[in-house]
Amino acid sequence: MSENQNSSNCRISRNVLIKAPGLLPMLYTPREIAEDLDVPETTLRDWLNHGAPHSRDESNHIWIDGKQFAAWVDNQRNARKKPTHPLQVGEGFCMRCNTIVKIQNGEIRPVKGNLSHLKGKCPICGGIVNRGIWNAGSSELPQC
Amino acid sequence: MLDRQNYLNVKLFLKYSRVVHGRSSLQISNDFEHLKSLLLWAGSQPFGSVPTINTSLFDFLIQKAVNGLDQAELQSILNTNQRFLLWVKAMFPVEFQNIRLSWIIKISAIMEGKEVII
Helix, strand or coil: CECCCCCCCCCCHHHHHHHHHHCCEEEEEEEHHHHCCCCCCCHHHHHCCCCCCCCCCCCEEEEEEEHHHHHHHHHHHHHCCCCCCCCCCEEECCCCCCCEEEEEEEEEEEEEEEEEEEEEEEECCCCCEEEEEEEECCCHHHCC | CCHHHHHHHHHHHHHHHHHHHCCCCHHHHHHHHHHHHHHHHHHHHHHHHHHHHCHHHHHHHHHHHHHHHCHHHHHHHHHHHHHHHHHHHHHHHCCCCCCHHHHHHHHHHHHHHHCCCC
């Protein structure tokens, strides 16, 4: 048996994401797994070409391990999640530079209740950077 | 790894239920979920030799039911499994000659607390 894996992101439908954990720890043929997941066999074969785990026997027949395939589907879902970078204290998003920057000369102005408005300058382009802050304190102002 | 022939027998039973008994796709889907426990319990052993497994199906389900299976659901799973084993014994009498009818009936009778005398 030989393994063929090319890592690449595939678009996995919600239906498959729900059904994949129910696959059994056994070897499936592509047709069986396509029936169980309710997807066309061509779609499944496309996923196999894009790195879904499978093996071939000496007769060149494709076999898919149910648990390995379920793990691969789960990885695909996690891979599609975009990484997030929460703003730290004194940071803001500069619309001109399109990046997170440390706000310079920041001024805090209360808006309503605990909500305040932090306005400062971008250290790269010198443009104005705005940010809404909750429970504003002196720690929100950058040391610069 | 599970026995592939067991899986194929289950699939055949589901197809038979759909075509002959006219069970809906939702019922078929439920039946398949119930029969998955039988497949997992049998493991790599063919269904023909399941009476030799030490742990009973009922005990296996109880162990698996840590995340909450109510009594009605458990009974439903046992009934589906019993229905499947009766069907498989009727359809393939030679392959499943080791499975006794009394053993099959005992599967759901355990849950109901009935005494089986055959």
